[in-house]
Amino acid sequence: MTGNQTFTIIKPDAVKSEYIGAILADIQKAGFAISALKYVRMTVAQAEAFYGVHKERPFFPDLVTFMTSGPIVVAILKHDNAVEEYRKLIGATNPANAAEGTIRKKYAHNVQENAVHGSDSDENAAIEGNFFFSQCERF
Ligand code: GDP
Numbered sequence: 001m002t003g004n005q006t007f008t009i010i011k012p013d014a015v016k017s018e019y020i021g022a023i024l025a026d027i028q029k030a031g032f033a034i035s036a037l038k039y040v041r042m043t044v045a046q047a048e049a050f051y052g053v054h055k056e057r058p059f060f061p062d063l064v065t066f067m068t069s070g071p072i073v074v075a076i077l078k079h080d081n082a083v084e085e086y087r088k089l090i091g092a093t094n095p096a097n098a099a100e101g102t103i104r105k106k107y108a109h110n111v112q113e114n115a116v117h118g119s120d121s122d123e124n125a126a127i128e129g130n131f132f133f134s135q136c137e138r139f
Contacts, residue, residue: 003122013113
């Protein structure tokens with residue numbers, strides 16, 4: 001049984017490049033419904049908590065600096081088999097390896113500044129959605 005919800009971030013690089021509208025349009029054209037949406041800037045403490053699973057990775061300090069470098073758009077998305085379908089829509093972590101037509105292929109700059117986040121499991125989709133949204137902010 002797979003869940004019908006995933007969580008995404010339009011990252012600071014894509015916001016700075018004015019891709020918010022294009023990325024949300026691609027998400028909706030692919031059949032995802034927006035269940036929650038907002039424009040925020042993470043503090044360093046919030047970014048360290050959000051990416052806690054990566055804290056031993058060599059790129060962790062750079063990732064936290066990048067993710068707090070400007071505002072982001074966070075959203076909960078609904079679709080059948082949402083986590084897997086959204087990972088297909090965004091493409092590989094490194095845009096150099098991402099398939100044609102994927103969001104990362106179209107809008108990402110490099111392996112770190114890769115335009116969007118997408119949850120990697122139903123469990124993390126729920127944790128990440130709850131990190132940013134209260135019950136009255138989701139529909
Ligand atoms: P994702 O699930 O496809 O986002 O990839 P990961 O969970 O492995 O990594 C989380 C985020 O860390 C990625 O989206 C990138 O922004 C960043 N990242 C991953 N691998 C690297 C890397 O090798 N170098 C750098 N600088 N950043 C990375």
